[in-house]
Amino acid sequence: MNSLLIKGCSILTMVQGDKPFVGDVLIEGGQITRIAESIEQQADSVIDAKGMAAMPGLINAHNHASMSLLRAFSDDLKLMDWLDKKMLPAEARMTKEDIYWGTMLGTAEMISSGTTAFADMYVHMDAVAQAVVDSGMRAALTRGLVFLEDDGGRRMSEALALVENWTGAGDGRITTMLGPHAPYTCPPQPLSEVIELARNRRIPLHIHLAETVEEVEKIRSRYGQSPTEYLHELGLFADNHVLLAHAVHLTRTDVSLLRGMRGGVSHNPVSNLKLGCGIAPVREMIAQGITVGLGTDGAGSATTLDMFAEIKAATWMQKLESGDPTVLPAEQALRMATIESAKLLGIDAQVGTLEVGKRADLILIDLDKPHLQPIHDLHSLIAYSATGADVDTTIVNGQVLMRNRELLSMSWEEVKSEAAIRSARLVEGL
Numbered sequence: 001m002n003s004l005l006i007k008g009c010s011i012l013t014m015v016q017g018d019k020p021f022v023g024d025v026l027i028e029g030g031q032i033t034r035i036a037e038s039i040e041q042q043a044d045s046v047i048d049a050k051g052m053a054a055m056p057g058l059i060n061a062h063n064h065a066s067m068s069l070l071r072a073f074s075d076d077l078k079l080m081d082w083l084d085k086k087m088l089p090a091e092a093r094m095t096k097e098d099i100y101w102g103t104m105l106g107t108a109e110m111i112s113s114g115t116t117a118f119a120d121m122y123v124h125m126d127a128v129a130q131a132v133v134d135s136g137m138r139a140a141l142t143r144g145l146v147f148l149e150d151d152g153g154r155r156m157s158e159a160l161a162l163v164e165n166w167t168g169a170g171d172g173r174i175t176t177m178l179g180p181h182a183p184y185t186c187p188p189q190p191l192s193e194v195i196e197l198a199r200n201r202r203i204p205l206h207i208h209l210a211e212t213v214e215e216v217e218k219i220r221s222r223y224g225q226s227p228t229e230y231l232h233e234l235g236l237f238a239d240n241h242v243l244l245a246h247a248v249h250l251t252r253t254d255v256s257l258l259r260g261m262r263g264g265v266s267h268n269p270v271s272n273l274k275l276g277c278g279i280a281p282v283r284e285m286i287a288q289g290i291t292v293g294l295g296t297d298g299a300g301s302a303t304t305l306d307m308f309a310e311i312k313a314a315t316w317m318q319k320l321e322s323g324d325p326t327v328l329p330a331e332q333a334l335r336m337a338t339i340e341s342a343k344l345l346g347i348d349a350q351v352g353t354l355e356v357g358k359r360a361d362l363i364l365i366d367l368d369k370p371h372l373q374p375i376h377d378l379h380s381l382i383a384y385s386a387t388g389a390d391v392d393t394t395i396v397n398g399q400v401l402m403r404n405r406e407l408l409s410m411s412w413e414e415v416k417s418e419a420a421i422r423s424a425r426l427v428e429g430l
């Protein structure tokens with residue numbers, strides 16, 4: 001059994017109530033088997049992590065990784081213009097190979113900024129899944145379902161093929177979901193069919209919800225309901241594990257409809273800020289017992305997949321909106337990016353905290369930097385001053401995917417040149 005001993009780091013377990021302490025972490029067969037102040041045991045490899053902080057890998061609960069190919073191609077537009085005029089025409093040109101390399105670019109960025117798992121919604125999911133296997137990351141994958149044209153049947157069969165062919169692949173690193181795209185792209189009949197199928201087969205769901213005021217108005221004019229009421233009436237929250245992306249425009253009544261739901265909300269504050277969408281009712285949702293994790297959305301909108309930016313934005317937005325700096329403290333924001341996101345992906349029994357028995361998904365942050373000294377409160381330091389570039393080492397399932405900032409599971413030069421060539425073709429003339 002392959003073993004790895006990490007020595008002398010400050011350990012943030014992210015278990016509620018645990019205080020950071022200096023110690024060692026032993027990984028055997030991809031699992032955390034010991035955490036202690038000092039472990040004297042032979043291991044196949046040893047990482048001297050003095051001066052570093054170890055914490056669970058960050059979990060990005062909402063992404064379209066392949067959209068990294070469209071990073072900074074079209075910004076500063078309204079969501080619907082951005083989607084209809086820029087993203088969808090560029091996406092229509094994407095081949096399976098483009099999506100493989102786009103996803104590889106996304107995984108390269110995530111690994112190098114300390115993200116170990118992500119939830120993804122896209123198309124050509126065989127290519128996305130292959131990139132997840134090759135990169136070594138963990139992911140919950142979904143084929144996005146838009147039911148505005150008459151080939152919904154084909155999309156549905158692709159969605160089910162993903163579930164059948166890839167669940168458990170990559171040594172269990174891949175899980176799958178069904179992904180009706182959004183209330184405004186999914187009319188009642190096909191949407192209720194997906195919900196029922198998911199319920200019968202116990203497949204989790206992933207859907208965008210109430211991202212913009214325009215969406216709320218569109219759904220109200222079509223159905224006389226809020227987007228949340230629309231999904232609620234179709235039975236989405238009755239007995240399904242649901243990952244809701246955004247949930248910005250929810251009334252108090254809407255939030256109460258989510259009470260007791262399985263799954264929860266991926267809050268994507270950077271994308272919401274940049275698209276001018278609004279501030280999600282994060283405090284209210286948490287107060288109602290709804291799980292709230294963090295995600296980036298695709299790099300096409302957020303521009304960056306750095307989860308450290310989401311951590312900061314999430315807490316700053318709540319402090320600003322409430323006028324109260326005591327809300328959403330640093331440690332809670334870090335938990336949102338780790339264990340709370342893990343709950344959304346349905347993988348919290350395996351990852352999301354540093355605990356004996358969990359899979360070894362963890363990162364080492366190099367604290368030997370001017371902006372990370374001196375060390376008073378590690379949670380504050382990491383939440384408010386660290387960035388993805390401070391991550392030195394990224395480990396998933398016991399595999400070291402980055403060490404000393406060098407990507408080990410892929411050739412960065414190859415990913416970079418494939419991305420450059422393919423992205424230029426996708427946006428030509430748009």
Ligand SMILES: N[C@@H](CCSC[C@H]1O[C@@H](n2cnc3c(=O)[nH]cnc32)[C@H](O)[C@@H]1O)C(=O)O
Nearest residue numbers: 064087121122123144145146181208297298
């Ligand atoms: N267009 C696909 C299905 C959707 S996949 C996921 C989709 O989500 C889109 N997307 C990315 N970011 C956002 C967002 O913030 N809100 C809504 N949709 C988004 C993205 O452009 C992509 O088309 C088909 O032809 O079947």
Ligand SMILES: [Zn+2]
Nearest residue numbers: 208245297298
């Ligand atoms: Zn999205």
